[in-house]
Amino acid sequence: MTAGKTRARRGGRRTGSDGGGNRAKASERRATRVRVSRKLKRIQSDDRNDLKPLHLDNIDMGLSHNDVAAQIRVWQFGSGTATPGPGKPESLSLYSFLILWSAVTEDGSPAPIRDVAHAMRYRLTQESAEKLGITDDVYLLTDGRTFWDVKNTDEEETVTFEVSPDALYGRAHSAYTRLMKLVEPYPRVATQHARAIMDVEADVEALESSGFADNMRARMLWLMNAIVHGSLFRFNRAQRRVLLRHWRGSVAIDGTNVPAYAAKFTGGVRKEFRGIRSRKRHHAEAMAGWYVRTGDHGGLTDDGTAPVSDAALKKALWAYEATIAVTVDDANADDAQRVPCLVFGISFDAPAFRIGENSLTALEALAKVASNHDISPGSVVADRAIMPNAKPEKFKEPARKMGFKSCHDYTVNQLGKMAGPIGTIMVEGRLRCPGMPEAQIDATKNFRARQEADAEEPIPEEQSDDAESAEPDGTYRQQLDRRAMFNIKTDGPANRDGEIRISCPATDPHGNVRCPLRELVVSKIENRAQKAKFEAIMNDGRTRVDVENPPDEAVAGEICLAHQASHKVKLDEVTGKYHQDYEYKSPEWQRMYGKREHVETFNKDVKEDGLDDTKRRRGRGMAKQAIATALFFALTNVKRIRAYLNVHRIEHGPIPTDPGPTPLKRRYSDTTTSDEDLAPPNQVAA
Template identity: 25%
Template sequence: MISSADPNEVPKDRHERLLAMRAERRLLSDADVAAAAEEVDHSNLVPLLQEFVHLDRGRPRKLSLRTLLIGLHLCTQFNGGRIILERVTDILLFGISPQAREHLSVPNYPDHDQGFEAGYAVVRRLFHAMRKAIDPSPLPANKRLSRTQATELTASADLEALALREQRLALFTEFVLDASVRPLKDLLAEMSDGSLAVDATPIRAFARGRKTGGPELATDPDAGWYVRDGDHRDPDTALVAEAMQPPKQRRKNERREKKGKKTSLKKKAKYLFGYDAALAVTRDARYDQVLLDDNTPNPNILPALVLGVSLDKPGHRPAYNGLKILRRLGERGYKPGFLAGDLAYNNSEPNDWQLPIRALGYKPVYDYRVDQLGNQAETHGAVMVEGTWYCPSMPQPLIDATKDLYAERIDRETWTRLIEARKPYRLMPKENEDPQGHQRVMCPAEAGKAQCPIKPRSMGRGIQLPLVDPQLKNTQKSRPAL
C-alpha cells in the first residue's frame, strides 16, 4: 500500500505535544549553563565514557558527550528533577543563548517540528550510545531469548567488564541525583544529621512479563515479577498492622475471615513486571509542614530527598542493593546517621546487612513483627530487647512495653513513658565499633547510669538513678500487673 502523506509531516498529536513544549519554554541564563558545565567537568564522566560513544568511522557526531551531559543536568534543574530527552533537546537547541550554543558546538536547527525532530534524533542516538556503555547486563534487550541462550550468554560474559559498566552506571546515577539536589546542598549540609530511610519501590517495565520458569524470557530480560498480597494500608490506621503480624497469626486471621464471611472476596495479589528501585531518602524528621500556607516550599525545612538508587529484580538482594548505595554515599562525602529499614532488611543475614552498616557508622532503626518484640536474645547475662542490649535485671514491664502496646494492654502515652524508663538499663559503649561493627559495652551501673548492689561504688549516687534489683533476674517468668 502506497501512502501519499508527506514523509516529513509530523503526526497531529506529536505536533500538539511540541507546541505545548514550546509554549512552556524558558531561556536559561549563561550562568546556569556555566554552573552545569562545571558540575559535568567535576563528575569525570566525559573521559570515562568518551571512548564508548566516539565513532571511529563515518561522519562525526553532531553533538559532544559533554554537551549532552550538560543538557541532562539542566533538564534535572528545570524539569522537577526528571530527565526527558525531548526536554533535553529543546533546552540545547532552543533554550540557551546563541553564545552558549556556539560555545558548546550545538548545531543550528530551525525552530519548527521538522527541525526539532532532526535534533532530537541526534540527542537520542548519542544518549543510547552512552546507555550501552553503562548497561551492566550480559543479556540483550528488546528481543526474546530462550532460557538456554540466556544461560549461555551469562556464563560466557566478561565479569570484569560488567563490573566496570556497573561502576559507570553508579557514577552516572549519582551525577543525575547530585544535579537534582544541588539547589538544596546548603540546606542539606545545615539541617541533615545524616539519617536515612532505605526502601524499595516497584517500577513497571514496558515489556510484557513471561511465565516464571517458561522457555523464553521477556524482551526486558533483567526485569522480574513483583507480587504483593493484600493492600497498602497505612500501618497507623490499625493498632497491629497486618504486615507486622507473624505468619501463623496471618493464616489464622485468614481462616477466621473465611469462616465468618463466606461471601467476602479474597484479597487479590498485586502483580507487576518490572524492577525494584532501592532508594535512600533523607528528610528533616522533626517537621511535617514542608509547605507554607500559600503552598510554597518552607525554606527552613528540609524536604524528602533521594540521595541514592539501585535497580534489581523485585525482592532480590535487598541487603546487597541497600549496602551498595550506602557505601557510595560515604565515598560521596555524606555522613552517616540513623538508618531506617523495613523487614526485608531486618531479616537479612547479619554479615550481609547489620554488621556492614554499623561498620559504616549507621545506627539502624527497624520494625519488628509482634512475635519478635520483647526479650529477643541473651548473652553473657545481658538481654536484647528490640535490638538493644540491656541489664538482665530490667523490670519486666519495661521489657514487655511494646508487646503490651500492640496487645492493647497499655495506651501510647504509657508506652512512651516506659520506653523512656528503659534508658538507665541500657548497656553503655566502652569503646568505638571495630570495622565489622562489633563493640564492647559495660554495665549501666559501672557507667554511672544506675545503682546496683553488685557494684557497690554505684550506690548512693542519688535518687535520680534507678536502683537495680539483681534478684529480678531469672525470677520474672510472667508479666506483673502494671
C-alpha cells in the same frame, strides 16, 4: 453475508473480475504515499521558548563536579582527553546529549530523543549550540543561509534545512544509543517484543557469569549518582551552605517503584516456568519484576519468610525499584533547624533484589556529599526489609564502619529475648540484665496483641508499619520505663568495629538495679579496694529496682560473676544484626523512626514530576530506565532546593554570592581533568 466475503474480511483469498486490479492499485498507492513518522512531527518550529543558556550552564556545572564528561570519554576512548579515532566524527557528543536530555526532562518534554532533536535545532542560542559542539550543518538552510539568520522571524516556520528532520532524529538517537551502550548491564536482554523465557535466562546467565553485568552496573550506578549530585552542585557554595547548615548527616533509606512501560497485570514469570528452559514468553522488559507495596516489595514479608496476602499481590506492578537515600533531621531537631529533604544517593534494581547492597550504594553516595561539606555521619533509618533483615555484612556493618547509627523496627518473630555476649540478653536492640522480668521482656509482644484485639478488623499489611510504630499506650509505656532500668550500662554507642564497653547495672555508678547474685559475688572478692569500691556503689543511696529472679550462679555469665568493673565485647552476627542505637519505642526513637515519612513525601513529589508517567520512559533496558529515573530525581531535588532558597530569601534576605572558583570558558564536551585523575579504561570508576 456470503462465504466469500467472510473469508475476505478474515484475510482469506477473494475472487472476482476486478480483484486483482484493485490490489494492484492499492499497492501502487502505498508505494507512492509519503508517510511522516510520528516521532518527527514535533521536530519543527513551535511556540516553545529557548532553553536558557544559564540553565544549560548550571546543568554542566553540576555534572562537572564528578567530571562526568571526562568519565564518559574514558569509557568511550580509554582516556579523558583522547579524541575519536579515524572515521566519521561525532555529530553530537554523549555529554552534550546528556545535558540536553536533562534540560528537556526538567522542561516537561515527554519524549527524550525527539525533544532533544527538536531542542538542538530550534531551542538553543547560537552560543549554546557552540558550547554543546553541535555541528554547523544542523542549522544550514537549502538557500545557503543559516537558521540563525531567520531565528525569531516569520520565516522560521517555512525554511527548509539541509539536514532533514529524519537525519536530525537519527543523530540524537545515535547519541542516546551509544551512551546507553556504555552503561547497560544487560544488553539485548530487554527487547521490543517478548522472547522465550529460556532465551532470556541464557543471556542473563552469560552476562552475569562473565562479570560483564556487574562492571556495567557499577558504571550505571556511578552515572546515576553523578546526575543526582549534580542537582546540588549546580548551586554555588554560599547557597549550599544555607541549604545544608542544619543537616547533621542523618538519612532515611527506602525503595520506590519505577513502573515499566507495560499494561497492568502483564509481565513476569511464574515460578514453575523458571530455570526449566521454558518456551513461554517473558516480559519484554525482562530485568524488571513484580513490585508489591508491602513486605520486602518482592512478594514476601519483611523478613522474607512468608508470602504476602493475595490482596497485596493483586496490586503488584511490573516495575523496577529505585532505592534512595534522603536527607532528614535529627531526632531532636526543632522547627528552626529543619533541613530540606533531598535525594543524595540512589540505586536501581529489580524489586527486592540485593536489598542490602542497593541500600549501601545509596548510603555511600550520600556520605560522599556529606564528606564534601564536612558533615559527619548521623543516624540511618530504614524499614524492616533493610534493617534488620538485610544481611548485616551487606548493609548494617558497613554503615556502622562509616560512622552511622541505626534506628529501625522489628517483625513479630524478632521481639523478645535473645542471647547476648558474656551472659547478657538482648531485648529489642539493647543489651539487658539477664534478671529482667518476663513482663518487661514481652512488653512489645503484649502491646501488639492488644492492638490486634482492639482493632475491629485485622490491620492491613500496607498499614502494619504505621501501626507498629504508633505511640505506645499507657500500660506499654510503663513497661518500657521499667525495662530501661535493666539496661546494661555502656560508655557510649558501639564503635565502627561493633565493639562496646559494658558493665553490670548493679555495680555501675549509673546503674538502676540491686542484684542479690551480684552482691554475693562482690562479697567473695579478695581485693579489698575493689570490694570496697563495689560496695560503695551498691550502697550509694540511689533508687534501684530489685532483681527478683537473677540467674543461678552455676549458669550465670561473666557479666554477673566477674570481679572487674567493665568488659569490652564485640557484637556478634546475631546481636550485631538486631542492635540499634536508640531505645526501642522511646520518644527519641519515635521521632527518629518517624523521619521515614519524608521518603514517602519525596516519592510522591518525584512521581508527580513525571516519574510515574511510563510514556516518558519508553526505552527498553535497565540503563535507559535507570538514567531516566535519575534525571527525574534530580529534577525534584532542584525544585525543592529552589523553593527552600526562595523561602530563605524572603525570611532572611539575599544570600551573599560565593560562586567558588571561576570556571573556565569552554565547550561542554571539553575537559580539564588529566588522565591520571581518572580510573583506568578497563576499570569502572565508583
